[in-house]
Amino acid sequence: MNRELQPLLDEWAREAGVPGASVGILHDGEESLLTTGVSSVDTGQAVEPGTLFMIGSTSKTFTAAAVLALVEDGVLDLDEPVAKYLPELRLADPVARDTITTRHLLTHSAGFLGDVDIASGWGSDALAAAAARFDELPQVFGVGEVFSYSNSGFLLAGRVAEVVSGLGYEDLVRERLLEPLDMTDSWFLPWDVLTRPHAVGHVLRDGKSEVAHDIGLTRSLNPGGGLWSTAADQLRWARFLLTGQAKDAPPLSDATRALWRTPQRAAACPIEQIALGWMVTRHGDAEIVRHGGNVSNLQLSDFITVPAENFAVTVLTNGVGGGVLGPKVVDWCLENLAGLPALEAKPVVPTDPAEYAGSFPTGDLGFEFTVRDGGLWARMVATDGTIETPPAFEVAFVAEDVVARAADTRRPLARFLRDEHGEVSAVEFGLRTAQRERSRLTA
Known part of the structure; x- marks a missing residue:
């Protein structure tokens, strides 16, 4: 396996402009680890199996598991x-304040603004201080009505877990999850990471990778994206998800572990269903339980499991090109190791792009669609200026109101939604449900 994949990994990383990557594969009960490139273009230090990367939003699956451990303890009810649990909680909508449950938080359906980083320092009170400001978040959708990816929802779930357990969020995850699973190379706090081999994030400027002197988030977002880990530790997490394997007593019972990955509701394009923290989709006829992360376009990761095959692959990268590299590695592994069929390109449906052009903001992020030379182009924009905005790319319609990247029509990328008058009113993109601004953008 390594002999076949290693040269491809090296080549694909160079093509994607990824400075460094670490890959872990669980196949037929055996683990394989591969690395390529450097942890920093400034130091030239090679990526090693023990190099820590930020796993980003796969951290949400740890938050969900910690919450479920407290449910098993009988001290927390998802509904x-x-x-x-937080009687001091204030929300902009008083009805939502009395209605939102922890299940809503874990399934991205609480309805308040989801893409916002509430900076509250790096002290042990960071989550409490951020949660105290939730009345600043507009209630965009009714509670439970719409799936829209919510980092702030997981921040609040982490705060609930702190209060109920009496432990700080990071201590709770370590005691209830990381230690029982022997995940000794996974850390949340920068002062724990800095003394260990770690990758730094990179931005792409003028076609060259440069070190970003920023980690991309603050402590209050640890429940949504703050864990640093290695590919080997991520495979321990995969083994636990798939089989319940643990060093000591498993952190969750088999019944709760099954609930953890059981779909709870429909999700947003390009994912079909959401479980309690996990995303559930399909590759051909096979069910995929997955997550992944993007920390401000500085470090990107993929985490994919195929439960029926007891198979897992994780890809950790330290540059925005990880969004290209990760899926390439995952596809190769699913097709060549797990034996799943190759995805086929979908035929392009001729569509007038003009009615889809516009701006679709969602908190600190936004999506812009513009018409260029008769085609529709898409771009994710950081509206607060903290994230390097990737270049726009052309999309093609592969079904009514559904687009994919024009360069790769195998996977739907976004779905436009219409109001009662038949007008395009929102878009599901990047798992977000973003409402359209009135003005349209053309170029």
């Missing part, structure tokens, strides 16, 4: 209002 009780969050305000029962």
